[in-house]
Amino acid sequence: MECKVGRRSDHSKEELYELALQAAREIIDADGPRALTARNVAGAIGYSPGTLYNLFENLDDLITHLNGRLLDEMGDALAGTPVGDDTSENLMLLLHRYLSFIGERANLWNLVFEHTIPGDRVPTWYRRKVEKVISILEGALAPAFHCIDGEGPNRSARVLLASLHGIWSLGSSGKLDMMTSETTTEMAENLIATYVAGIEACREHGNAC
Amino acid sequence: MECKVGRRSDHSKEELYELALQAAREIIDADGPRALTARNVAGAIGYSPGTLYNLFENLDDLITHLNGRLLDEMGDALAGTPVGDDTSENLMLLLHRYLSFIGERANLWNLVFEHTIPGDRVPTWYRRKVEKVISILEGALAPAFHCIDGEGPNRSARVLLASLHGIWSLGSSGKLDMMTSETTTEMAENLIATYVAGIEACREHGNAC
DNA sequence: CTGACCTATTGAACGTCGTTCAATTTGCTG
DNA sequence: CAGCAAATTGAACGACGTTCAATAGGTCAG
Known part of the structure; x- marks a missing residue:
């Protein structure tokens, strides 16, 4: 036995x-x-x-792999979101999927994204997963830039993804809460609406933002 | 003895x-x-x-107080930044002070802001310190709104502060790095320039962002 | 089928961690 | 000077991440 x-x-x-x-x-x-x-x-x-x-390798490694798995699933959750000519509308649809995905696994998301991958470098396979999410945002941003391949959509996708991360992060930790209870969603919507308006304003005026 | x-x-x-x-x-x-x-x-x-x-109370409490102290110092670092009629310029000045303050104490800043304050609620004294930083941003945003007391500057200040936090956070952890080495500073500048342009565009067109 | 190798698995062990607390010493008060 | 309150210690507790000799099961050549 x-x-x-x-x-x-x-x-x-x-x-x-x-x-x-x-x-x-x-x-x-x-x-x-x-x-x-x-x-x-x-x-x-x-x-x-x-x-x-x-x-x-160790517990950090497990968390890193969990982080990667979560990125995969976020990619799946965002993939297939309809993309039209209205950048703002595109991003709002993505935003609501993004926030509800995170909201359903808040503890997990927080742990895994506040976890600093130790050592010098983030693994390549991890960065590829991030790129996949970024590319979805790029697609949604394309109409505002009249192109998808330029430097503009890529940079904006990164800026928005990082910004949304910060809004969720500070919001969920309670560090930003106040008398007027502005919700995470409202802040995120404001970010997107204003940022997209900024892109379009800059394009119309030929301004380099 | x-x-x-x-x-x-x-x-x-x-x-x-x-x-x-x-x-x-x-x-x-x-x-x-x-x-x-x-x-x-x-x-x-x-x-x-x-x-x-x-x-x-415990180590978490020590970190929370360290966090508070750091917020005080950030407030001091941003205070006294000249404020003019150009919102974008105002914010860029603040941004560079913000980033260099953080950059000089990167380890400390990361630890302290990735630390989740345990228990249910963030202490009131902590929120007051956050409010102080927020109010500096509000002052810088005022010209774009033609007022300082409305809901607009406050919301925008929060959105920007949280967004910058996210850009720094993902940037310093290496999770956003890529082939094209877009720096944290460039992303933050892009955020501010575009967001401010968005505010002004919305105001001119009477659009509700 | 058998025996030798290989590999997965265990559980004990090590050092460190946050935290608690009885014991002890000191300063303060009356 | 007596006695109380507060501060400080160091040992102790349980849990943690991690390592590793020992052991069991699978694999495969003969």
């Missing part, structure tokens, strides 16, 4: 990877970021802590 | 508070966020870990 230790064949390495990521998500959602410990994840998937270190 | 333990009168409670905050800053600057431990701070000021718990 299987008494103490030794090799198992309950799951392949890929299955274990998925199990671990999924368990990590559930732990964070249920008990908050500080409950994400190696022992908790290992216990949740029915393995010992040491096994996690066959799958990930 | 003073052999083992007992009350000391080397420093007042206020002095200890300052010593601890200062030691925490130096530890973070020198050895990074993960070196900020109760034992390290206590050792740096020549006291035992337990003493910190006479000054702060």
Whole structure:
């Protein structure tokens, strides 16, 4: 009988990877970021802590991979959003998908994006996932620039994505709240409406913004 | 002789508070966020870990107070920035002070603003410090709105502050970097220029942004 | 089928962490 | 000078991330 230790064949390495990521998500959602410990994840998937270190370099690495997975899903959530000629409308549709995606996994999103990837460099595969989200924004911004390939859409997509990140980040941490309870959504909508109006104003006046 | 333990009168409670905050800053600057431990701070000021718990509720509380102190200093760094009739110019001046303030204490700023204040609510004294910074931005935004007291400048100040936070946050973590090395400064300048242009465009066209 | 290798898995172990608290010493008050 | 209050300590607790010798199961050559 299987008494103490030794090799198992309950799951392949890929299955274990998925199990671990999924368990990590559930732990964070249920008990908050500080409950994400190696022992908790290992216990949740029915393995010992040491096994996690066959799958990930360390806990930071697990979080980085969770971060990547979340970026994938954000990309999926934004993909397929209809794109028309009205840049503002395009972005508003994306915004609401963006915010509801985050809102449904607030704890997870916060942990994972406030996590600083240690070491010197963010992995390449991670940056590719970011690029994918950026490119969706670029598509939505294209009408305002009359092109999709220029420097303008790319820069604006980055600026907007980072800005939305900041609005969510400060908003959800409660650090911006005040007497007038301006919601995260209202701020984000204001950002997009005003920024897009700025792009169009600059184009019409031939101004370099 | 003073052999083992007992009350000391080397420093007042206020002095200890300052010593601890200062030691925490130096530890973070020198050895990074993960070196900020109760034992390290206590050792740096020549006291035992337990003493910190006479000054702060816990380590989170210490970080929150450090956060507050940093907000004060940011307020001081932005205060006195000349304000003219050109909103964009006003904000650009503020932006460069903002970014150089953060850049000089990057580790500290990141730790302290990625730190989620635990419990339910952000303390009132903290929000007041945020309001102070916001009000500086409001002043700079006033010319674009032809008034300073309306809902417009306040909302825009919040939107811009949060957006800049996001740009710095993603930029400094390396999560946005790419082939074309767009710098944090360029993105922030683009945000401000475009956003201000948007405000003015909306005002001229009577559009509600 | 068998035995030797390989690899996944374990659980104990190490050092460190945040935090608590009885014990102790000092300053202060009357 | 007695006695109380406050401050300080250091040991202790449980939990943490991480490592690793030991062990069990799978694999495969012969």
